Amino acid sequence: MQKAKRLEGLTSAVFADMEQKKDLVAARGVGIINLGIGSPDMAPALHVIERLQKEIADQGNYGYAITGLPELLEAIAHWYANRFGVELDPQTEVVDLIGSQEGLAHISLAVINPGDVVLVPDPGYPIYSAGPLFAGAKLYYLPLLESNNYLPDLDAIPAEIRRKAKMIVLNYPNNPLTATADLDFFQRLVEFAHENQILICHDAAYSELAFDGYTPPSILQVPGAREVAVEFHSCSKTFSMAGCRVGFMSGHADVVSWLKTVKSYTDYGIFKPIQYAAIAALTGPQTYVQETARRYQRRRDVLIDGLRSIGWQIEKPKATMFVWAPVPAGYSSQEFAIELLEKTGVVVLPGIGFGPAGEGYVRIGLVQPEDALQEAVDRLAKSGIFVRPATA
Ligand SMILES: Cc1ncc(COP(=O)(O)O)c(C=O)c1O
Numbered sequence: 001m002q003k004a005k006r007l008e009g010l011t012s013a014v015f016a017d018m019e020q021k022k023d024l025v026a027a028r029g030v031g032i033i034n035l036g037i038g039s040p041d042m043a044p045a046l047h048v049i050e051r052l053q054k055e056i057a058d059q060g061n062y063g064y065a066i067t068g069l070p071e072l073l074e075a076i077a078h079w080y081a082n083r084f085g086v087e088l089d090p091q092t093e094v095v096d097l098i099g100s101q102e103g104l105a106h107i108s109l110a111v112i113n114p115g116d117v118v119l120v121p122d123p124g125y126p127i128y129s130a131g132p133l134f135a136g137a138k139l140y141y142l143p144l145l146e147s148n149n150y151l152p153d154l155d156a157i158p159a160e161i162r163r164k165a166k167m168i169v170l171n172y173p174n175n176p177l178t179a180t181a182d183l184d185f186f187q188r189l190v191e192f193a194h195e196n197q198i199l200i201c202h203d204a205a206y207s208e209l210a211f212d213g214y215t216p217p218s219i220l221q222v223p224g225a226r227e228v229a230v231e232f233h234s235c236s237k238t239f240s241m242a243g244c245r246v247g248f249m250s251g252h253a254d255v256v257s258w259l260k261t262v263k264s265y266t267d268y269g270i271f272k273p274i275q276y277a278a279i280a281a282l283t284g285p286q287t288y289v290q291e292t293a294r295r296y297q298r299r300r301d302v303l304i305d306g307l308r309s310i311g312w313q314i315e316k317p318k319a320t321m322f323v324w325a326p327v328p329a330g331y332s333s334q335e336f337a338i339e340l341l342e343k344t345g346v347v348v349l350p351g352i353g354f355g356p357a358g359e360g361y362v363r364i365g366l367v368q369p370e371d372a373l374q375e376a377v378d379r380l381a382k383s384g385i386f387v388r389p390a391t392a
Helices: 013-027 046-056 070-084 100-111 127-134 159-164 183-196 253-266 272-283 287-309 333-344 370-383
Strands: 094-097 117-122 138-143 165-171 199-203 229-234 247-251 322-326 361-365
Touching: 013 333, 046 272, 070 094, 070 247, 070 272, 094 100, 094 253, 100 127, 100 165, 100 199, 100 229, 100 247, 100 253, 117 127, 117 159, 127 138, 127 165, 159 165, 165 183, 183 199, 247 253, 287 322, 287 370, 333 361, 333 370
Parallel strands: 117 138, 117 165, 165 199, 199 229
Antiparallel strands: 094 247, 229 247, 322 361
16 A cells, blocks of 8 residues: 555654654653643633533434534624624634634635645644645745744745745744734735735634733734635634534635535534534633633743743743743754653654744643643753753
């Protein structure tokens, strides 16, 4: 048997290698502090769990869901209106997803023909490249550099690439960079998309995990955005429902209908009790969301204040559940992540795994309670690893 060629362009090897090394270190009896994963460790709000329990007990909820329940699509539109002041038609401008990952994977099948160019961020969350590759796209990487506040330089994209490009995938607040984008940037991006007839796929999975009073915008707030853009959201991080697999995409009505067509062949919808739980999350009190963001903010402070106190100078992110930390002098991102794991049992992800422009950084997840993050700092302090930055 031979595997398909489309699997050859995938770059998951770095993360698979870390996973393997983690298991070897754990087998030596070292207690692992896993800050590598992007899965929330918190439980959903009680009213969400209770709704799930109630609906699971209903014998009528075990058939195929096929498409999103009208009540879920309405709840999504209601949430968008409350949160962003954006009015969506639940029937034509919203589609439910089995987690935003599913939509990010399938969107290319709905809009990309083999050979089309897709503009993807470097570094970037892996499905942004993998989805287009599965559809036979050619990728054009947009380096996201600190010197440009981790935003793509749209003017630097050659005219020929703009002509051939069919889609651009971006994500703010950003995983792994933690960078944010303001409405001015989204406005410029929407103009760029109109000028070049390119579909914007904006992934806003972390829009609700923001700190210090910052409120991330939606690209759909820009006038004219829904003619060129769709936006992905996830209940995974906002409501700590990662294992439930529920998210959604909204915006351009044709693109919504094309994705619904792909989905009508590839899945039969989300388990109904989970849809009801998502409705409870979206329409219920949002205090849970605010409290969750505050918890991540406290974790951010414990980790970064601790790391700064031992000499590792790291910027505090305004959003997401990650810290993007410059690798100390003398290491590649992979070498540093491996040394850290070997000497302390702390797992972080090498930036290179997210693309070549991620070299020089590691991603640290705020996915453990404050005491575990403090323990990670203490182990690093005792490890003998010298964490002064290259420029110190
Ligand atoms: C940026 C980003 N987008 C999408 C996803 C996928 O989330 P979901 O659980 O909704 O599939 C993740 C998960 O870590 C993510 O980090």
